[in-house]
Every structure is written in C-alpha cells, then in structure tokens.
Amino acid sequence: MAPTAVSETPEKSTFQHQSRGRxxxxxxxxxxxxWEKGGKQTAKKNLIFSVFAENLGFSVWVIWGSIVTAMGAAGFGFLEGLGQGNPVAVSNALLLTSTPTLVGAALRIPYTFAVPRFGGRAFTMFSAAMLLLPTLGIAYFINQPSTPMWVFVLLAALAGVGGGNFSSSMANINFFFPEGKKGAALGINAAGGNLGVAQTQLFVPLIITLGTHILAKDAAGYRFGITLAVLMWIPLILFSFYGAWRYMDSISGAKSDGKSYKLALTNQHTWVMSVLYIGTFGSFIGFSFAFPTLLKANFPDLAGIGWMSMIGNLAFLGALVGSFSRPFGGFISDKVGGAKITLYVFVGMALSTLLIMAALAAKSFPLYLTAFLLLFVLTGIGNGSTYRMIPSIFSAEAKRRASEFGLDPADALISAKRMSGAAIGVIGAVGASGGWLVQQALRLSNINFGSMNPAFTAYAVVFLAMGAATWWYYLRSSFAVDRVPSLAYANV
Structure with a gap:
C-alpha cells in the first residue's frame, strides 16, 4: 500500500499549464x-482573453453614445437639432444613451451567477455571441428611415448585454489570482473593458465620417457610415467567441454554494460598497455615455471644425484617461490602502464638478475639457480602489470570524472568496445603475431648468457625502483597525 500512496501524492500536486482551454x-x-509552476501562466492566459471579450462588451454597450450624435443628420427627426441644443433632441439622445446603461446594470447580477453555474469559459463564449444581436439589429434598422424611436430604444436596451459582461468577467478573474495580486489583475481586466468606451468614441465617429465621404454627405451617407461603424465589430466578436472556446479555462472550485450570495446580500458592506461604486464607476460610465452629447450640445461650434467633428469632438479622451487610470487605482491601493485612495478620489471629484460649472459659465471649451478629463481620471482611480476594497473587506472579516470562533482559516478564506465574488455582481450592478442616474439627472436638469448646473451641483454634494461615508465605515480607527484591519493596508 505504501508505494501506491507515494505515487498518488506527486500526481495530485502536479499542475501543468496548457494553452488549450479546459x-x-x-x-x-x-x-x-x-503559482510559479504553471499557475501564473494559466491565470495570465485567461486574463488576456477575458480582457478582449470584456473590451468588446463595453464597445457595444457604449456605441449609442456616438451613434445618436449622427442620427439627426441620418434623417431621424426625433434627434434633429441636437447640435443646436434643441431640448427635445437632447432629451431623446440622453434617453437612448441611458437605456443600455440601465439594462447593463440589471444584467450584471445574473451574469455573476452564471460564472459559477456554467464556468467562465462557456459563459464568455455566450456573452460574446450575444453582442451580435444589437450590432446586427442596428445595422438593419438604421437603414429604415421610417423606423420609430421606440424600436431604437429596444435596440439600445439590447446593447445593454455588453454591460453585463463586466461582472461575469470580473467574478471569473477574481478566482484566478492570489490575494496579493488581485488588485492589479482586476484593475487590468476592468481597464481593458473600460478602454472599449474610448475606442468606440474614437473609431465610430471616424468610420461614420468615412462612410459619408464614400457615399455622400447627406442622410443616406450618414446611414451608410453608421452601418459601417456597427458592422466593423462583427469580426472581432466572432474572434472573441473563438478565443474563449479555444483557450480559456473554467475552475471547478469556483462553483457557488448558494449560501455565499445570501451572505453577501445580507452583509452591510455589500451595500455600502455598492453606493460608493455608484460614485466611481457610475460616474465613469454615465459621463462616458453622455460626453459626446454634452460636447455637441454645449459647444455646437466645434462641429464647424472638420477634424474635431470627425473624431467626436475629443469625447473619446475622457474614457481613455479613465481607463488607463483604473489599473493605477488598483496598484496604489495594494500599497497604500483602498479606502484612503477612495476618500481622496471623492474629494477630487467634487472639486472637478465645480470646475466644470465654472467652464460652462465662462463658455471655455479648454477649461471644460480639462475639468472633465480630471474627473475621468479620478473616476478611473476610484474604480480601481473601490474594487480592491471588496476582497479585502471579506477576507478581513473571514479572518476575524475565524479568530473569534476558532474556525479553520483556510475554510474561512475560501468562503470569503466566494462571498466577494457574489458581492462583485451586486456591487457592479448597483454601481452601473449609477450611470443611468447620472444621465437622468442631466436630462431632467436640462428639461426643467434649461441648464445642467443643478445636476453638477448635486454631483458635488453627493461626492462629498460618499467621501464622508468612506471615512465613516472604513477609515475610523474604531472600525478600520479593530474590526477590518486589512482596509488600512490592503496587502496585509
């Protein structure tokens, strides 16, 4: 019997990295x-294909932000006059850009449940294939000039499937990396998705302009340009499906026990972090969707500058800097502590909104763009820092419970990982819904007050309140040190 036991031990402990998915x-x-003998390679492989799939999800999710700015010229009357600040056109545009935000937020919870149920590999394939519905739908109906607005609202809702990809991707990657490397890994994964917003806002206006030059600078030309701008994503979506099938892995141990979700839903930190994530990610995605419309409505003269109009009046820069700053937020939170960075971010965001109001009062486009870019940078850092706090919170509470009740620390850590994975879905969904709130505040402020200043004033107050909540729950010594020690130093 002894030789048998010896032969089984190495077999059980041996792990070999494979490029093929399994x-x-x-x-x-x-x-x-x-980790060093194959685990790291496998984790990085899955991260690469996860980033690519999530990037496409965001690209499709945010595509309406760029399409609506050209639909008036394409012959759709409900958006005519957007460039002249027509309140009805602005309201309709914000409705079309906010609808996918809300649907994407709602889908994030079931998408998180799906990863433990079906495996990260299979669900990445499914979520990629779902992106074909809104893209092909837009390509067809944009060439039907008599299509009523409600059809486009439904298509905008379908684009929300791209927003759900975030939670499934983040929940999946959360299982692949060790505790000390989650901040950077989740930051890179999220940044890859967020970057899809910037690339859409850069390339879609370019392709639309190219289409009008190929055909004609009339309604038919704009419809042709929009069609090209949508169909260009189809080959990438198909490649994402193939890449997930061929190379990604699923982890058996990532299975949910159901109890994790119940515990996460009844844990107060899930809801506190959901509110904080409304302030960071909700602001990022909400302003990203609305930024092209805001630029066109507030500075219509930019449309007369050919190259500015062609690249979407620089709207892509906001999402670009916000995407690249997100990994930095996760990285610095690993070193300094997520709660501290989050507090600084909210104070900075409040100041940025005041600068935006000053720019609108002075009608200064350079100051307006600078203030918004600063706001986007801070939202990106805040996205990284708040997400880094989530596993820290649940790990710290698990260690505390294990110490108090004499539980096995290893079992407690496994439970914490499952709870944090469940919490990610809830927090991601609630946070993304903040993008809808941001846009609705702008829409209602524009309709009822003829100005967006009341909305920006409200943002500043809310950001300061969220900063206070961060301090109250996670930085007061009576709580952060005694009850959740790893929040002061996220890498403990």
Missing part, C-alpha cells in the same frame, strides 16, 4: 509553488 479541478493560486 476545466481545472486543481487551482491553488495562493500556493506559491503552484
């Missing part, structure tokens, strides 16, 4: 030997 029955990222 189910992983053994996955121990916190085991340093396991």
């Amino acid at each position: 189910w992983l029955d053994q996955w121990e990222p916190d085991n340093e030997e396991f």
Whole structure:
C-alpha cells in the first residue's frame, strides 16, 4: 500500500499549464509553488482573453453614445437639432444613451451567477455571441428611415448585454489570482473593458465620417457610415467567441454554494460598497455615455471644425484617461490602502464638478475639457480602489470570524472568496445603475431648468457625502483597525 500512496501524492500536486482551454479541478493560486509552476501562466492566459471579450462588451454597450450624435443628420427627426441644443433632441439622445446603461446594470447580477453555474469559459463564449444581436439589429434598422424611436430604444436596451459582461468577467478573474495580486489583475481586466468606451468614441465617429465621404454627405451617407461603424465589430466578436472556446479555462472550485450570495446580500458592506461604486464607476460610465452629447450640445461650434467633428469632438479622451487610470487605482491601493485612495478620489471629484460649472459659465471649451478629463481620471482611480476594497473587506472579516470562533482559516478564506465574488455582481450592478442616474439627472436638469448646473451641483454634494461615508465605515480607527484591519493596508 505504501508505494501506491507515494505515487498518488506527486500526481495530485502536479499542475501543468496548457494553452488549450479546459476545466481545472486543481487551482491553488495562493500556493506559491503552484503559482510559479504553471499557475501564473494559466491565470495570465485567461486574463488576456477575458480582457478582449470584456473590451468588446463595453464597445457595444457604449456605441449609442456616438451613434445618436449622427442620427439627426441620418434623417431621424426625433434627434434633429441636437447640435443646436434643441431640448427635445437632447432629451431623446440622453434617453437612448441611458437605456443600455440601465439594462447593463440589471444584467450584471445574473451574469455573476452564471460564472459559477456554467464556468467562465462557456459563459464568455455566450456573452460574446450575444453582442451580435444589437450590432446586427442596428445595422438593419438604421437603414429604415421610417423606423420609430421606440424600436431604437429596444435596440439600445439590447446593447445593454455588453454591460453585463463586466461582472461575469470580473467574478471569473477574481478566482484566478492570489490575494496579493488581485488588485492589479482586476484593475487590468476592468481597464481593458473600460478602454472599449474610448475606442468606440474614437473609431465610430471616424468610420461614420468615412462612410459619408464614400457615399455622400447627406442622410443616406450618414446611414451608410453608421452601418459601417456597427458592422466593423462583427469580426472581432466572432474572434472573441473563438478565443474563449479555444483557450480559456473554467475552475471547478469556483462553483457557488448558494449560501455565499445570501451572505453577501445580507452583509452591510455589500451595500455600502455598492453606493460608493455608484460614485466611481457610475460616474465613469454615465459621463462616458453622455460626453459626446454634452460636447455637441454645449459647444455646437466645434462641429464647424472638420477634424474635431470627425473624431467626436475629443469625447473619446475622457474614457481613455479613465481607463488607463483604473489599473493605477488598483496598484496604489495594494500599497497604500483602498479606502484612503477612495476618500481622496471623492474629494477630487467634487472639486472637478465645480470646475466644470465654472467652464460652462465662462463658455471655455479648454477649461471644460480639462475639468472633465480630471474627473475621468479620478473616476478611473476610484474604480480601481473601490474594487480592491471588496476582497479585502471579506477576507478581513473571514479572518476575524475565524479568530473569534476558532474556525479553520483556510475554510474561512475560501468562503470569503466566494462571498466577494457574489458581492462583485451586486456591487457592479448597483454601481452601473449609477450611470443611468447620472444621465437622468442631466436630462431632467436640462428639461426643467434649461441648464445642467443643478445636476453638477448635486454631483458635488453627493461626492462629498460618499467621501464622508468612506471615512465613516472604513477609515475610523474604531472600525478600520479593530474590526477590518486589512482596509488600512490592503496587502496585509
């Protein structure tokens, strides 16, 4: 019997990295030997294809932000006069851009549940294939000039499937990396998705302009340009589907026990972090969707500058800087502490909104753009810092419970990972819904007051309140040090 026992031990502890996708029955990222002998390569491989799939999801999710600015010229009367600040056109445009935000937010919870149920590999394939519905739908109906607005609202809702991709992708990657590397990994994964917003806002206006030059600078030309701008994503979506099928893995141990979700829903930190994530990610995605419309409505003269109009009046820069700053938020939170960075971010965001109001009063486009870029940078950093706080909170509470009640620390850590994965879905959904709130505040402010200043004033007050909440729950010594010690230093 002894030889049998010896032969089984190496077989059980051996892990070999493979490029081909598979189910992983053994996955121990916190085991340093396991990590260095193939685990790290496998995790990075899955991160690469996860980033690509999530990037496309965001690209389709935000596509309406760029399309609506050209639909008036394409012959759709409900958006005519957008460039002249027509309140009805502005309201309709914000409705079309906010609808996918709300649907994407709602889908984030079931998308998180789906990863433990079906595996990260299979669900990445499914979520990629779903992107074909809104893209092909837009390509067809944009060439039907008599199409009523409600059809486009439905198509905008379908584009919301791209927003759900975020939670499934983040929940999946959360299982692949060790505790000390989650901040950077989740930051990179999220930044890859967020970057899809910037690339859409850069390339879609370019392709639309190219289409009008190929055909004609009339309604038919704009419809042709929009069609090209939508169909260009189809080959990438198909490649994403293939890449997930061919190369990604699913982790058997990532299965949900159902109890994790119930515990996450009844944990107050899930809801506190949801509110904070409304302020960071909700602001990022809400302003990203609305930024092209805001630029066109507030500074219509930019349309007369050919190259500015062609690249969407520089709207893509906001999402670009916000995307690149997100990994930095996760990285610095690993070193300094997520709660501290989040507090600084909210104070900075409040000041940025005051600068935006000053720019509108002075009718200064350079100051307006600078203030908005600063706001986007801060939202990106805040996205990274708040997401880094989530596993820290649940890990710290698990360690505290294990110490108080004499539980096995290893079992407590596994439970914490499952709870944080469940919480990510809830927090991501609530946070994304903040994007809808941001746009609706702008829409209602424009309709009822003829100005967006009341909305920006409200943003500043809310950001300061969220900063105060961050301090109250996670930085007061009576709580942060005694009850959740790892929030002061996220890498403890």
